[in-house]
Amino acid sequence: MARTKRSKATRPARATEKPRRWSRRVTERSNALDIERGVFKLPPREMARSLKRSAERSTRKESSPFRSAMSMLTFYENRAGANLPASRKQTIRRAKEEFRKLYGQEPGRSRGASSRADTTSGR
Numbered sequence: 001m002a003r004t005k006r007s008k009a010t011r012p013a014r015a016t017e018k019p020r021r022w023s024r025r026v027t028e029r030s031n032a033l034d035i036e037r038g039v040f041k042l043p044p045r046e047m048a049r050s051l052k053r054s055a056e057r058s059t060r061k062e063s064s065p066f067r068s069a070m071s072m073l074t075f076y077e078n079r080a081g082a083n084l085p086a087s088r089k090q091t092i093r094r095a096k097e098e099f100r101k102l103y104g105q106e107p108g109r110s111r112g113a114s115s116r117a118d119t120t121s122g123r
Contacts, residue, residue, distance in 0.1 A: 044094035066103045
């Protein structure tokens, strides 16, 4: 039987090769934010402040500083979430709360909630 050639993407990783982590590259080298090294290992308040500083300094972001930094926090939570211990997940959630406080946002408020309330109250 003839052997089929597999591309690198479908070839199983060898024990000596490091697995490719595209999500790690995103958190380390995001095109939108230059985040400080180890930012996701900081306590919640420091994490929120660091992300706020990074978002406000960035000239490459396409959205508001709040949205850019919150997106990075959510991305980290979702991509690393399966491998994070419960205590770290809680720290990320607290950092989101702290971040919302820094920007004067209501904790846990869904996007667009105020615009829906404004359109329905005028009827």
